[in-house]
Every structure is written in structure tokens, then in C-alpha cells.
Amino acid sequence: xxxxxxxxxxxxxxxxxxxxxxxxxxxxxxxxxxxxxxxxxxxxxxxxxxxxxxxxxxxxxxxxxxxxxxxxxxxxxxxxxxxxxxxxxxxxxxxxxxxxxxxxxxxxxxxxx
Numbered sequence: 001x002x003x004x005x006x007x008x009x010x011x012x013x014x015x016x017x018x019x020x021x022x023x024x025x026x027x028x029x030x031x032x033x034x035x036x037x038x039x040x041x042x043x044x045x046x047x048x049x050x051x052x053x054x055x056x057x058x059x060x061x062x063x064x065x066x067x068x069x070x071x072x073x074x075x076x077x078x079x080x081x082x083x084x085x086x087x088x089x090x091x092x093x094x095x096x097x098x099x100x101x102x103x104x105x106x107x108x109x110x111x112x113x
């Protein structure tokens with residue numbers, strides 16, 4: 001259940017293009033709120049809400065030094081997303097392999113006739 005909640009929060013955070021762009025920015029390295037907000041045409045309080053969603057999902061973490069808050073990626077949470085996607089990929093690969101085998105069997109039966 002806890003794994004599911006973590007995945008839900010992570011995918012919710014990833015569902016928004018602004019938050020994905022923030023994650024792309026942070027993949028280069030840590031950045032302050034103002035550095036992260038600069039490319040976006042939105043008010044700072046609205047932008048900070050996006051950062052809050054990312055932090056609640058634990059995809060990012062922040063540190064406050066004086067009046068400056070700096071964000072950085074929290075790569076360990078991406079493992080939850082990766083594990084979920086890997087499980088789905090394995091499931092679909094297995095299904096497609098079985099379907100491929102079924103189609104080959106049908107073709108063999110057809111060629112025997």
C-alpha cells in the first residue's frame with residue numbers, strides 16, 4: 001500500500017508539464033526557487049505550489065539557507081516510478097510474446113492445410 005501511495009504521488013507530480021520541466025532543470029543541478037521560476041510565465045505563489053507538489057511526492061528536496069531555498073532532485077524516489085514501469089513493461093512483453101507464439105501457431109496450422 002505504501003509503495004502504491006508513493007507511486008501515486010510521483011505520477012501525480014509527473015503529470016504536469018511545468019513540474020516535468022522543473023525536474024529537467026534540476027537534472028543539471030540544484031537551483032533556487034527564483035532560478036527555477038525564471039523560465040515560466042506565472043506568479044511566484046503559483047509556481048511555488050508546483051514545487052510543493054514535487055516535494056510532497058519526494059521527487060525533490062529543498063534546503064533553506066537564510067532567505068534562499070534551494071531545490072535538488074531526490075533520485076531515490078524515481079526508483080518507485082522505474083519499478084512500476086518495469087513491472088508494466090514485463091507484463092506487456094510477456095503478453096506480446098504469448099500473442100506472437102499464438103500467431104505463429106495459427107500460421108503453422110494454416111500452412112499445413
